[in-house]
Every structure is written in C-alpha cells, then in structure tokens.
Amino acid sequence: MPPLRGFSIASVFIFGFVLFGLLDRVRANPRLFWSFMGAVAVLLAWSAVLFGSAWCRRRRLTLEFVPRPQHYLQACLQTAIFAYWGWYWRQVYDSYYLVIAQLVFAYAFDLLLSWSRRDHYRLSFLPFPIVFSTNLFLWFKPEWFYFQFMMLALGFAAKELLRWNKHGRETHIFNPSSFSLMVFSLGLILTGKTDITWGKEIAITQFYPPHMYLFIFLIGLPAQYLFGVTTMTMPAVMTTYLFGLAYYRATGVYFFFDSYIPISVFFGMHLLFTDPSTAPRTELGRMIFGSLYGLGNVALYYVLHSAGVPEFYDKLLPVPILNVMIQLIDRAAGSELLRRFDPSGFGRSLVGRRRNLAYIALWTIVFAMTSAAQGVGDKHPGQSVPFWQRACAEDRLHACAYLKVLHSNFCRQGSGWACNELGTLEAERELDRTAAVASFERGCDLGFMPACGNIERIIN
Structure with a gap:
C-alpha cells in the first residue's frame, strides 16, 4: 500500500485515542487529560515523520492480519479475570475506559514502531494480553497516567528491539509486559513513589x-492444555508452597504471614511468566524455570520486606532475569548431571496435547491436595488474629510486628477492640506510652469501654 493509505490506517487508531481523551471523565482531570494529549502529540509527530519519509522514499507498506490463538485466548481469559475481580473491587469497572484507551494507544504505537523498522506490519491480538497483563499487576493513578503510556511503550519497544537467536530463530528476549513492569517497579522502589x-x-x-x-x-x-505451560506453573506453585511449609516448621509462623502463596503471586505464576516464547524449550528446563520463579518470589519478598519496601513487587522483578537465563537453563537441563531427572523420558507415548493433558491431570491432583491442606484458598491459619497473638506471646519470629499490623488495620477500620489490643501491645511490648494512649483513646472513642479504663491506668 502507498504511505498515504498507511497514514490513514494509523490515523484511525490515533483518532480513536483522541476520542477517549475527550471523554468527560478524562477532561474532568486536567493531568489525565494532558497525559492523553501528550501521547496524541507524540503519535501524530511520529506519524508525520514516518509517512513523510516513506512518501519521499517511495516505500510500499504492507499489513497482514495474523490472529494467533495464544493472543486471543489469553485476552479472553484475562477479560474474565477483570470481570470477576471488578465485581468485588469497583475501581476495576470504573477504570474500564482507561484500559480500552491503552489498547488503542498500544495498536497505534505498535503499528508505527513496526513500519518504522520494516515495510511489513502484522496486525494481531498481541496488544490485548500485553495491556491486560500490565494492568493486572500495576497501573498508575489518573494524575500520573502518562507513566502508564510510557510503560506500555517500553514493553512494545523491548519486544521489537531487544532480540536474540533462540534455537536458530530470532525472537524477543523478554516477555513484553514483564520487562516494562520490572523497569517501572524498580523506578518506583528507588524513588519511593509507590503511592502514585x-x-x-x-x-x-x-x-x-x-x-x-x-x-x-x-x-x-x-x-x-494448548501451550503446555503446566510444567512452569506447577513447579512454581509447589516450590513456593514447600518452602512455606519448611519455614513454618522451622519458625512456627508463616513466611508470607497470611498465606503460603499470596494471591497476587499465584496470579503471576499463571499469567505473568508463562509466555512460551520467552521460556525454556525443554520440559525439564521449564520445570527449573518455574521453580526458580517461585524461589525468586521468596527471595525478593524477604529483601523487600527487610528494606521496608512494598512486598507486592516480588512477583514483578524476577521474570526478565529468568528470561535472559532460558538458554542457560536449557543447556543445564541437558547436562549429564540433570539429564537423569528429565521427565520427558517418561510416558514417551504421550506427545503433544495428550502430554499436556497428562500434566494437567497431575496438576489438578496437586492443586486439590494443596487446597485441602489450606496451602491455597480462601482460608489460612495466618489470617487468624488468635494465631498471631499466640505466636507473639511465644516470641515467634516477626509475630508481634505482624500482630501490630493486623491490629492497626482493624483499628483504622473502626474496631475499638483492635485499638485497645494495639494500645496494649504498644504499652507492654514496645514500651511506647504515647502511642499506646493514642490507640486507647481511639478505642474509647469507638465505644470500647476497656480502652477507656486503660487510658486512666496508663496515665496514672
């Protein structure tokens, strides 16, 4: 097609993006509005330079529609997650227009980037899983939303520019959403700006x-079933769970405090690091890859918690590091030392999707057993205040600190009893009379009479 027609196609996406920027909900927030307009200005300037140059050089641009199952299937599954999650946290539903706007921006950016580097563009559903995966783990508040567009742009740029030869085929090194999530997570950690x-x-x-x-x-x-990623998810889950069991046996408390595997980490084990294109090729390699992701979450959680940094970054940081290691992992899996553990030697008659189905059957049994043991699920002993009260009384590792967190949270939510318990902890464990009086006063104001008595007792 001539450059003018290519420009018209790009303009459709840019115009659609402009329409989102003109929504009343966007214009009501000046910083959000200018985030949109700034992105529009970049896309328009890029289009003018790209298609002006293409016209002068008489380039012929091509466009091909290539729907790939891994893209549209993942998009459908992620949409179901947003729908279910949003029913219980309305911020998801309230932000739907921003997610759709990101999709339009992603298509415009991806198209311009591809035609800037070559004459051919493959139109696909790829922007859907990249945008959805990014938003399942991190998104910026409206006042800072220009960072969201920058994060998406970085993901697509990394996919296009950071490439290598993998088993005789050139492909991208990093999972696009994981790479940008890691970079922006590091930026937020270093600047202490998580609250934006x-x-x-x-x-x-x-x-x-x-x-x-x-x-x-x-x-x-x-x-x-379709892509055989059970060999990554199952080892990641089991490695983390077994570590949690060992930690509990050694310390009497839970490593992640209220679960063996936090739900957001469980999300990551299914939706963040399982891209087949950026994972090892061998069966044993994928199992090692999954186990390393589980251990990476554990190690990063400890580091982040010790540094006083929000722990939710633990699932976002290790994926690009593991992506770089996949060829090394495959070579290690094929070594003389590890080859004897290669599961591909078992059940050789099971190939393709039949083998995937066999792994799913095994994973179903493992998940059912883990759920029955409260390794995953809605209920966990670490969610119980009495458990942490006993652990604190026994001076278990970090137990009193976490008990204080629980009491503080419940006190802020209006529990006079929790405020009283918090004051008692501050007075008896931390010897902080000022903080204790403040907590008792809060409990008294909420109508919990023992807290009123404790104010007089601690003052006198």
Whole structure:
C-alpha cells in the first residue's frame, strides 16, 4: 500500500485515542487529560515523520492480519479475570475506559514502531494480553497516567528491539509486559513513589473475590492444555508452597504471614511468566524455570520486606532475569548431571496435547491436595488474629510486628477492640506510652469501654 493509505490506517487508531481523551471523565482531570494529549502529540509527530519519509522514499507498506490463538485466548481469559475481580473491587469497572484507551494507544504505537523498522506490519491480538497483563499487576493513578503510556511503550519497544537467536530463530528476549513492569517497579522502589499507583490495592483486592485461587486455576487450564505451560506453573506453585511449609516448621509462623502463596503471586505464576516464547524449550528446563520463579518470589519478598519496601513487587522483578537465563537453563537441563531427572523420558507415548493433558491431570491432583491442606484458598491459619497473638506471646519470629499490623488495620477500620489490643501491645511490648494512649483513646472513642479504663491506668 502507498504511505498515504498507511497514514490513514494509523490515523484511525490515533483518532480513536483522541476520542477517549475527550471523554468527560478524562477532561474532568486536567493531568489525565494532558497525559492523553501528550501521547496524541507524540503519535501524530511520529506519524508525520514516518509517512513523510516513506512518501519521499517511495516505500510500499504492507499489513497482514495474523490472529494467533495464544493472543486471543489469553485476552479472553484475562477479560474474565477483570470481570470477576471488578465485581468485588469497583475501581476495576470504573477504570474500564482507561484500559480500552491503552489498547488503542498500544495498536497505534505498535503499528508505527513496526513500519518504522520494516515495510511489513502484522496486525494481531498481541496488544490485548500485553495491556491486560500490565494492568493486572500495576497501573498508575489518573494524575500520573502518562507513566502508564510510557510503560506500555517500553514493553512494545523491548519486544521489537531487544532480540536474540533462540534455537536458530530470532525472537524477543523478554516477555513484553514483564520487562516494562520490572523497569517501572524498580523506578518506583528507588524513588519511593509507590503511592502514585494502585499497586498495593491491586495486590490486596485480588483476594476479595471468593474462591479466587480456584478461579485462577480453572482460568489457566485452557492455556495449559494448548501451550503446555503446566510444567512452569506447577513447579512454581509447589516450590513456593514447600518452602512455606519448611519455614513454618522451622519458625512456627508463616513466611508470607497470611498465606503460603499470596494471591497476587499465584496470579503471576499463571499469567505473568508463562509466555512460551520467552521460556525454556525443554520440559525439564521449564520445570527449573518455574521453580526458580517461585524461589525468586521468596527471595525478593524477604529483601523487600527487610528494606521496608512494598512486598507486592516480588512477583514483578524476577521474570526478565529468568528470561535472559532460558538458554542457560536449557543447556543445564541437558547436562549429564540433570539429564537423569528429565521427565520427558517418561510416558514417551504421550506427545503433544495428550502430554499436556497428562500434566494437567497431575496438576489438578496437586492443586486439590494443596487446597485441602489450606496451602491455597480462601482460608489460612495466618489470617487468624488468635494465631498471631499466640505466636507473639511465644516470641515467634516477626509475630508481634505482624500482630501490630493486623491490629492497626482493624483499628483504622473502626474496631475499638483492635485499638485497645494495639494500645496494649504498644504499652507492654514496645514500651511506647504515647502511642499506646493514642490507640486507647481511639478505642474509647469507638465505644470500647476497656480502652477507656486503660487510658486512666496508663496515665496514672
């Protein structure tokens, strides 16, 4: 096609993006509005330079529609997650127009980037899983939304520019959404600006819907059947769970405090690191890859918690590092030392999707047993205040600190009893009379009479 026709196609996406920027809800927030207009200006300037140059050089541009199952299937599954999650956290529904706007922006950016580097553009559903995956883990608040567009742009740029030869085929090194999530997560950590995102709220509210672990398990099955990613998800889950069991046996408390595997980490094990294009090729390699992701979450959670940084970043940081290691992992899996553990030597008659189905059957049994043991699911002993009260009384590792977090949260939510318990903890454990009096006063104001008595007792 001539450059003018290519420009008209790009203009359709840009014009659609402009329409979102003119919505009343966008114009009501000046910073959000100018985030849109700034992105529009970049896209228009890029289009003018690109198609003006193409016209002068008499380039012939081509466009091909290539729908790939891994893209539209993942998009459908992620849409189901947004629908279920949003029913229990309305911020998801309230932000639907921003997600759709990101999709339009992503198509415009991807088209311009491809035609800037070559004459051919493959139109597909790829922007859907990239945008949805990004928004399942991190999105910026409206006042800072220009960072959201920058994060998407970085993901597409990384996919296009950071490439290598993998088993004789040139492909992208990094999972696009994971790479941009890691870069922006590091930026937020280093600047201490986590509060300009919904990151904390996302990690917390993904637990709001009932039976969310089961829902994610079921949602993941179609992709596991079609693309054989069970060999990554199952080892990641089991490695993290077994570590949690060992930690509990050693310390008497839970590593992640209120679960063996936080729901947001469980999300990551199904939806973030399982891109077949950026994973090892061998069966054993994928199992090692999954186990390393589980261990990476554990290690990063410890580092982030020790540094006083929000722990939800733990699932976002290790994926690009593992992406770089996949060829090394495959070579290690084929070494003399590890070859004897290669599961591909078992059940050789099971190939293709029959083998995928066999792994799904095994994963179903493992998930059912783990759920029965409260390894995953809505209920966990670490969610119980009495458990942490006993652990604190026994001076278990970090127990009193976490008990204080629980009491503080419930006190802020209006529990006079929790405020009284918080004051008692501050007075007796931390010897902080000022903080204790403030907590008792809050409890008294909420109508919990023992807190009123404790004010007089601690003052006198």
